[in-house]
Amino acid sequence: MKAVRLWSVRNAGWLKKCYAALEGTLALFNPLLRAIGHERLDKPFAAIEGVVKGFLFDSQSCGQCTLGETGMACPMNCPKTLRNGPCGGVRQNGGCEIKPEMTCVWVNAWEGSQKIGTPEDTIKIIQPPVDNRIKGRSAWLRALRLRNGESA
Amino acid sequence: MKFDDEPTPGENLPILPGHTSPGRFERVLRAGHFAVTAEIAPPDSADPADVYERAALFDGYVDAINATDSSGANCHMSSMGICSLLTRRGYAMILQQSCRDRNRIAMQGDILGAAAMGVCNILCLSGDGVQSGDHPEAKPVFDMDSISALGMVRHMRDEQRFLSGRAISAPPRLFLGGAANPFAPPLDFRPHRMAKKIAAGAQFIQTQYCFDIERMKTFMAQVRDMGLLEKAYVLAGVGPLASAKAAEWIRKNVAGVHIPDEVIKRLSGAEDQKQEGVNLCIDLIEQVREIEGVSGAHIMAYRMEDRIGEIVTRSNALGNREPWRPAP
Numbered sequence: 001m002k003a004v005r006l007w008s009v010r011n012a013g014w015l016k017k018c019y020a021a022l023e024g025t026l027a028l029f030n031p032l033l034r035a036i037g038h039e040r041l042d043k044p045f046a047a048i049e050g051v052v053k054g055f056l057f058d059s060q061s062c063g064q065c066t067l068g069e070t071g072m073a074c075p076m077n078c079p080k081t082l083r084n085g086p087c088g089g090v091r092q093n094g095g096c097e098i099k100p101e102m103t104c105v106w107v108n109a110w111e112g113s114q115k116i117g118t119p120e121d122t123i124k125i126i127q128p129p130v131d132n133r134i135k136g137r138s139a140w141l142r143a144l145r146l147r148n149g150e151s152a
Numbered sequence: 153m154k155f156d157d158e159p160t161p162g163e164n165l166p167i168l169p170g171h172t173s174p175g176r177f178e179r180v181l182r183a184g185h186f187a188v189t190a191e192i193a194p195p196d197s198a199d200p201a202d203v204y205e206r207a208a209l210f211d212g213y214v215d216a217i218n219a220t221d222s223s224g225a226n227c228h229m230s231s232m233g234i235c236s237l238l239t240r241r242g243y244a245m246i247l248q249q250s251c252r253d254r255n256r257i258a259m260q261g262d263i264l265g266a267a268a269m270g271v272c273n274i275l276c277l278s279g280d281g282v283q284s285g286d287h288p289e290a291k292p293v294f295d296m297d298s299i300s301a302l303g304m305v306r307h308m309r310d311e312q313r314f315l316s317g318r319a320i321s322a323p324p325r326l327f328l329g330g331a332a333n334p335f336a337p338p339l340d341f342r343p344h345r346m347a348k349k350i351a352a353g354a355q356f357i358q359t360q361y362c363f364d365i366e367r368m369k370t371f372m373a374q375v376r377d378m379g380l381l382e383k384a385y386v387l388a389g390v391g392p393l394a395s396a397k398a399a400e401w402i403r404k405n406v407a408g409v410h411i412p413d414e415v416i417k418r419l420s421g422a423e424d425q426k427q428e429g430v431n432l433c434i435d436l437i438e439q440v441r442e443i444e445g446v447s448g449a450h451i452m453a454y455r456m457e458d459r460i461g462e463i464v465t466r467s468n469a470l471g472n473r474e475p476w477r478p479a480p
């Protein structure tokens with residue numbers, strides 16, 4: 001939903017803090033999550049994420065979330081799924097080249113990133129190409145594994 | 153210009169210390185010359201003569217030729233095919249590689265193939281949406297984006313490995329480029345985007361059509377302050393407009409091209425609008441040349457390729473320099 005998506009971008013600063021708190025809490029419970037097994041929890045986690053992030057950000061559930069680094073605008077909503085910034089086709093009014101009625105995801109991302117921190121901390125980070133194997137899987141559990149230095 | 157160690161056409165120059173490619177284009181830029189590149193119009197045919205004829209229009213006027221990769225998502229002869237034909241005759245080619253049509257497997261294969269054929273320069277682009285072209289029903293691939301593609305080519309060249317980590321026995325010796333559009337929103341993001349491209353591997357940048365000199369100056373000041381001009385060469389994109397009507401059409405229909413009202417006014421007030429479009433292009437080259445940090449001009453003379461000679465000569469873009477041309 002457009003209105004919620006835009007609200008999320010405007011409130012990117014504290015939303016990112018909320019997520020950091022959530023990840024911290026999940027990390028505390030990670031031994032338990034581990035005991036149950038990340039594999040077994042992946043589907044229910046992905047389902048919850050799909051609802052929450054789908055509502056707030058129109059998340060496309062790529063399984064390798066960049067929201068905190070893209071101003072809380074999901075880059076997978078870009079018709080070209082660009083994860084590193086806007087293409088050269090953005091219209092003078094900020095409209096998308098392909099869907100003129102939609103504001104460019106990266107116009108929103110830039111606005112949101114201003115609320116989060118300096119460009120160096122977020123939007124300047126070079127995102128690797130999408131790993132297509134983990135589309136639809138839980139990005140939160142993946143973040144926990146990465147946090148522990150394990151393979152994603 | 154001819155170097156002392158010119159090889160036979162189709163073979164490359166020796167790689168100089170500090171250079172990453174055996175190409176003429178990198179040498180011209182690193183020697184501090186104002187470089188000129190131009191876009192060749194890809195034919196809708198399988199006849200090599202069409203390619204040779206179109207390239208011959210640039211003989212003696214440009215340092216390297218960009219072969220577009222079905223730009224605007226309209227089907228034409230491939231960039232790879234054009235580069236293959238022209239490198240054999242000794243031309244310095246810039247292979248444009250968009251992420252629109254190929255995944256990372258195809259792209260890496262093409263990069264090795266291109267380098268093996270003598271291509272020394274690659275311009276990594278995201279590409280136009282398929283919806284803008286003549287096959288809007290096609291599947292948009294976009295497995296990579298321009299920045300991850302740049303990183304991929306640099307990885308292949310410098311680490312001598314595919315993305316998978318598998319070794320490459322002879323790496324592609326390439327000079328890497330990216331595009332920049334200083335004229336499209338979000339304007340404040342544009343310098344950071346260029347910084348990301350350079351961090352990912354871009355050594356030269358070709359910009360979108362520049363019709364707004366003031367905006368270009370602002371952008372160049374921003375990237376200069378960020379220290380980016382020590383890391384990459386910027387070639388300003390320019391081109392002749394055929395008429396005021398054509399300019400209006402481009403402004404409305406071609407994504408990312410910003411044409412200010414004054415430009416349209418200047419064209420509509422002219423008796424010979426086509427000639428005025430050429431004159432404007434010449435004026436723009438002279439103006440971008442004055443901007444600190446602009447290392448060259450990239451001329452996109454769509455359907456007016458025959459005017460490139462006049463544009464380069466009258467703008468004196470090359471100074472006293474005579475670029476390489478094939479032997480008669």
